[in-house]
Amino acid sequence: MKDNKIQIYKTRTNILLSVFIFILILVIARFFYLQIIQGNELKELREKNINAFEYIYPKRGRILSKDGIVLAEDRKVFSLAIDIEQKPSEQSINKLADLFYEKINVENLRIKVENSIRFRKSEIVIEKLTQEDLAKYLVGGSDITGFSVIEGYERQYNPHPSIFHVLGHMGFINSSDVNYFSPRINDYSAKLWSKVGKSGLERVYEEKLQGQHGKRFFQRNARGDRRVITSTSPFKEGEELSISINFKAQKLAYDLMNERKGSIVVIDLLDFSIPVAISTPSISANDLRDISSLQYQDLLNDPARPLFNRAFMGLYPPASTIKPLLTIFALNNKYTNWEETIFDDGFFRFEEEERVFNAWREGGHGVTDLEKALVESSNPFFMNLSIRYEKDIFVEFLKSSSFGSKLCEDCYPHQFSPLIDDDWKYKNFGKELYKGDFINLGVGQGYMLTTPLHLSLISGILAKRGEYELPYLVAKKQNKLSISEDLTIEDWNKLHSSLIDVIYSPNGTGYRINAGELKLAGKSGTAQVVDINSREEYDEVRTNPLLRDHAIFIGFAPYDNPRYSIAVIVENGESGGRVAGPIAKEVLEGLLNDS
Amino acid sequence: MILNFRNSIIFLSLITIITMGSLTIYSVTSIDINSFLRFLLVNIFAILLVVLLFNQINLNRIFSFGWLLFLLNILLVLSVEIFGNEINGSKRWLDFGFLSLQPSEFMKITYALFVTQYLRFYGFKFSKFRTIFLLSVLFISALPIIAQPDLGTGLVYVFLGLMFLFICGMHRYYFIAMGIFGILLSPLIYSLGLTSYQKGRIISWFSSDQTLTEKWNILQSEISIGSGGLVGEGFLNSKQNEFNFLPEADTDFIFSIFAEQFGFIGVFSILIMLGCFIVMTVLLTMTERRLTSDLSPYYIGTYCTFVIGFSFLLNILMVSGMIPVVGLPLPFFTKGGSSLLCFSIMLGLIFTSRGFLK
Numbered sequence: 001m002k003d004n005k006i007q008i009y010k011t012r013t014n015i016l017l018s019v020f021i022f023i024l025i026l027v028i029a030r031f032f033y034l035q036i037i038q039g040n041e042l043k044e045l046r047e048k049n050i051n052a053f054e055y056i057y058p059k060r061g062r063i064l065s066k067d068g069i070v071l072a073e074d075r076k077v078f079s080l081a082i083d084i085e086q087k088p089s090e091q092s093i094n095k096l097a098d099l100f101y102e103k104i105n106v107e108n109l110r111i112k113v114e115n116s117i118r119f120r121k122s123e124i125v126i127e128k129l130t131q132e133d134l135a136k137y138l139v140g141g142s143d144i145t146g147f148s149v150i151e152g153y154e155r156q157y158n159p160h161p162s163i164f165h166v167l168g169h170m171g172f173i174n175s176s177d178v179n180y181f182s183p184r185i186n187d188y189s190a191k192l193w194s195k196v197g198k199s200g201l202e203r204v205y206e207e208k209l210q211g212q213h214g215k216r217f218f219q220r221n222a223r224g225d226r227r228v229i230t231s232t233s234p235f236k237e238g239e240e241l242s243i244s245i246n247f248k249a250q251k252l253a254y255d256l257m258n259e260r261k262g263s264i265v266v267i268d269l270l271d272f273s274i275p276v277a278i279s280t281p282s283i284s285a286n287d288l289r290d291i292s293s294l295q296y297q298d299l300l301n302d303p304a305r306p307l308f309n310r311a312f313m314g315l316y317p318p319a320s321t322i323k324p325l326l327t328i329f330a331l332n333n334k335y336t337n338w339e340e341t342i343f344d345d346g347f348f349r350f351e352e353e354e355r356v357f358n359a360w361r362e363g364g365h366g367v368t369d370l371e372k373a374l375v376e377s378s379n380p381f382f383m384n385l386s387i388r389y390e391k392d393i394f395v396e397f398l399k400s401s402s403f404g405s406k407l408c409e410d411c412y413p414h415q416f417s418p419l420i421d422d423d424w425k426y427k428n429f430g431k432e433l434y435k436g437d438f439i440n441l442g443v444g445q446g447y448m449l450t451t452p453l454h455l456s457l458i459s460g461i462l463a464k465r466g467e468y469e470l471p472y473l474v475a476k477k478q479n480k481l482s483i484s485e486d487l488t489i490e491d492w493n494k495l496h497s498s499l500i501d502v503i504y505s506p507n508g509t510g511y512r513i514n515a516g517e518l519k520l521a522g523k524s525g526t527a528q529v530v531d532i533n534s535r536e537e538y539d540e541v542r543t544n545p546l547l548r549d550h551a552i553f554i555g556f557a558p559y560d561n562p563r564y565s566i567a568v569i570v571e572n573g574e575s576g577g578r579v580a581g582p583i584a585k586e587v588l589e590g591l592l593n594d595s
Numbered sequence: 596m597i598l599n600f601r602n603s604i605i606f607l608s609l610i611t612i613i614t615m616g617s618l619t620i621y622s623v624t625s626i627d628i629n630s631f632l633r634f635l636l637v638n639i640f641a642i643l644l645v646v647l648l649f650n651q652i653n654l655n656r657i658f659s660f661g662w663l664l665f666l667l668n669i670l671l672v673l674s675v676e677i678f679g680n681e682i683n684g685s686k687r688w689l690d691f692g693f694l695s696l697q698p699s700e701f702m703k704i705t706y707a708l709f710v711t712q713y714l715r716f717y718g719f720k721f722s723k724f725r726t727i728f729l730l731s732v733l734f735i736s737a738l739p740i741i742a743q744p745d746l747g748t749g750l751v752y753v754f755l756g757l758m759f760l761f762i763c764g765m766h767r768y769y770f771i772a773m774g775i776f777g778i779l780l781s782p783l784i785y786s787l788g789l790t791s792y793q794k795g796r797i798i799s800w801f802s803s804d805q806t807l808t809e810k811w812n813i814l815q816s817e818i819s820i821g822s823g824g825l826v827g828e829g830f831l832n833s834k835q836n837e838f839n840f841l842p843e844a845d846t847d848f849i850f851s852i853f854a855e856q857f858g859f860i861g862v863f864s865i866l867i868m869l870g871c872f873i874v875m876t877v878l879l880t881m882t883e884r885r886l887t888s889d890l891s892p893y894y895i896g897t898y899c900t901f902v903i904g905f906s907f908l909l910n911i912l913m914v915s916g917m918i919p920v921v922g923l924p925l926p927f928f929t930k931g932g933s934s935l936l937c938f939s940i941m942l943g944l945i946f947t948s949r950g951f952l953k
Contacts, residue, residue: 005719008764009890009897013881016758016901017874023908024870028863030915034821035859042821049818050838221838 050219051230057194058211059153061238063167063201065247066275067594071163072202072285074153074238078134080126081150082116085225088146095144099136100126113146120225128154155195157285158247162254162278164285165309166245166473168200168412181206199309201243201473204410211238243473244273252590254278256583261571262550263310264587265456269562271476272460272469274408276566276587277453279310312408313415315449316569319525320377320509320576321554322444324462326385327374327495329397332485335388336370338494344368348383353436357383360526374498375508377524379443386442387435394438395421400484401461402470407453410473417450445528455567459522459554462499463562465492499523500559503581510553513581518589522555522566524576548572553580557588564591601875608872609942613638615865616928619853622831623845624930638927642939649943654892661705661712665736668705671698672739688933697933699740699748700924703755704940706733707898710759711891719890721765729760730769747921751909758905759898812848813916815840819851820862820915827858845930847922851914866911873904876945896948899941906938 034042063072082088088096093113097106103126116123125147126133137149155170157163173196180203181196196210197203214235219227253264257280266276281304288307291299299307308314330336346364348357359379365372373381398404404419418424420441422432440446450458453471461468466483469476487495499521502508509524527550551573556565566584573579617635649657675689675698688695710729717725733756741749761770785794819835822828833855835841841848854862880896903926910925912918924934 039824046822222840
């Protein structure tokens with residue numbers, strides 16, 4: 001009995017001992033696996049636990065105008081933030097609220113502090129401290145604890161609204177920005193907490209302006225409290241950007257528009273840079289930076305579209321201002337010559353389709369040759385020419401005049417003037433181009449649409465006798481272009497003298513500009529907003545400002561040695577010669593007197 | 596004291612384990628060398644005191660108070676409900692001012708003493724009634740612990756209690772029957788008997804979702820262990836501890852900190868020491884020439900040795916992610932009065948039963 005008990009005791013102890021040794025071996029194997037086989041992997045995880053980094057954002061580059069005015073720069077701003085490492089005391093909260101009673105609500109501050117401590121995330125209490133605020137805090141807040149003044153940068157723009165569209169604006173990055181910048185900017189995570197250029201030069205030259213961000217490496221514990229800053233990687237400030245805009249002329253041009261909708265674009269014909277590009281109405285870039293999303297919605301819904309850059313995006317029928325360009329085409333392809341005359345009775349009858357087109361002047365211009373058709377702007381003359389155009393070479397000519405292609409690499413956003421060919425019409429109307437379409441195209445109406453930038457360039461093409469380059473704001477792209485047709489020197493001279501007569505001959509549509517000493521050559525145009533078939537309709541249109549015609553003027557000066565080309569569009573301005581022309585004259589005078 | 600080769604090994608292993616435990620506690624809690632010495636002294640002093648105290652008492656005396664001690668222990672566990680301190684949503688501790696005790700820790704000792712006293716009377720013969728009676732007492736006395744709620748300690752208590760009955764010679768059919776019942780009833784116990792917190796721990800152990808807190812704790816523990824590599828980061832160089840990534844670093848998860856500092860070599864050495872201590876103690880007890888008709892001292896001695904051994908292994912299985920987190924102390928490592936006192940008493944019982952201090 002006793003032996004039996006001892007036997008059971010020994011057997012069972014041996015069983016437990018075996019189980020113990022088995023588990024012991026299992027544990028050793030487990031630790032061998034964790035420490036030897038997986039050791040490096042787990043150690044890496046530990047380093048990830050502890051080591052973190054944050055980005056250091058450099059100062060963004062300044063943007064300067066050609067005449068040396070600072071248009072945009074990063075300014076240091078100070079903000080008051082909650083210091084989560086030393087929780088603000090109730091006393092400090094009350095004291096701070098007293099000190100800035102006009103900016104802080106004590107209840108809100110208390111909630112902010114609570115959340116900030118709970119989520120371990122510092123929050124801004126007062127954004128952008130003024131000098132007075134800063135002084136007040138440093139003097140009166142000496143015994144306030146738990147808050148700290150932090151530094152940051154803010155983009156400060158020249159407040160004049162003329163410059164907004166060219167410069168563009170900044171905003172937080174989104175997926176479409178990522179697509180846009182890819183692959184030029186690769187470290188997107190760095191951008192997550194900073195702003196990027198959303199439009200204009202801020203967007204096009206993002207890479208250059210932003211500089212190179214640095215990293216600050218630090219160690220943190222499980223709660224996220226920072227312990228030691230271990231190292232920082234170097235960062236580089238953004239590059240300065242010098243742009244072709246002449247700010248003085250830009251301001252003048254904007255002010256001349258006098259709140260009317262429209263656009264002015266000037267091209268410097270020496271190098272095809274753009275000294276003036278305005279779109280009205282506009283806003284101050286600083287205002288756009290500071291507004292709420294609700295106010296931003298209001299701006300987007302504003303019928304005057306102040307955020308829309310008409311200079312590079314607005315599509316307008318060029319109307320009569322296209323006639324000089326088409327004259328080159330018609331002369332070179334022998335559709336007409338300087339001798340041919342027609343009798344302009346104010347109508348053009350298109351027999352094939354039994355349609356009658358009204359011209360702008362009642363009674364017409366009488367016997368009209370090419371020169372008179374240009375100076376007095378005869379529609380029937382050019383309509384008569386346009387039914388002779390051959391589709392393929394016409395399209396080829398438009399293409400060589402930069403229809404359907406990007407005009408300016410650093411203008412953003414940018415819209416090209418559509419190239420009107422069979423493909424275009426199929427896509428939009430499901431039909432090919434008819435002869436009748438050319439009658440409208442020939443006088444710059446119908447499907448023909450151009451941007452103000454393109455019109456200014458067309459004016460430059462006329463001034464430089466067919467040779468041209470693509471315009472730019474910052475970086476010139478060496479790219480000499482020319483239109484596909486070329487005239488003899490005589491033809492060019494006659495074309496130029498016709499454009500001079502537009503301004504200086506008493507019959508000229510631009511005579512009322514009183515260009516005087518300016519040596520201006522140009523062509524006015526009046527683009528119909530609605531089709532008008534009778535006088536009665538015309539009267540009705542006159543009473544509704546939004547249905548009035550757009551006033552257009554293109555020109556260049558001085559005509560004997562062209563320096564600047566210009567395009568002016570005043571929406572619903574009615575008369576190119578009387579409304580748009582004088583603006584062009586003043587802008588060009590301003591530019592020429594300056595240089 | 597007989598200081599032969601085998602006894603020397605046992606003492607050396609034990610002293611090494613206690614010293615490493617104190618060193619690790621010191622590295623977790625303080626950077627002050629005085630506090631380390633104080634801690635080491637308290638540890639060794641407490642153990643010596645208890646061991647010597649037990650040596651002065653006749654084991655028969657202790658056995659004769661078995662049922663009284665057990666009853667007192669149960670009352671203390673119940674009184675926690677009234678006087679206890681609540682920590683982490685569960686009441687386990689009794690605060691005596693200088694010492695905070697967790698009465699449930701001592702149940703595994705007092706139950707064994709109670710069983711010994713009871714069975715000695717019957718010459719350790721397990722009748723059907725006595726078996727069922729002892730099992731019922733075990734399960735019922737586990738209920739207040741589980742209700743605290745402290746499922747981990749409760750389950751370990753039941754497991755160790757069964758182990759003691761196993762050593763004492765309870766018929767194996769009961770173990771087989773309980774095993775089958777346990778498996779069959781486990782879904783019912785899971786759905787009815789567990790709080791959502793306890794369910795969460797079990798679910799998280801099977802889940803692969805790394806965002807769960809329990810899973811995160813285990814991951815951090817494994818990171819700690821793995822970072823030690825072969826030779827470890829060196830004493831006082833646990834980064835996981837320095838940057839607070841390991842929760843409960845001074846109690847349940849202390850072995851991860853040890854592993855990070857001393858590497859696989861340190862872990863392996865400690866486990867070998869543990870193995871030596873357990874195996875040699877058990878073998879010495881078993882091969883005792885003076886085995887008499889009263890086996891109770893050997894039952895108690897063997898039991899206490901295995902309690903120390905299995906507690907150690909269970910804790911390490913837990914921190915290395917092989918079993919769910921159940922909140923088990925690591926003998927001689929975990930900072931805590933009850934754990935230290937409990938394992939000291941066990942050492943006292945082991946040495947007294949072996950009689951090798953005589």
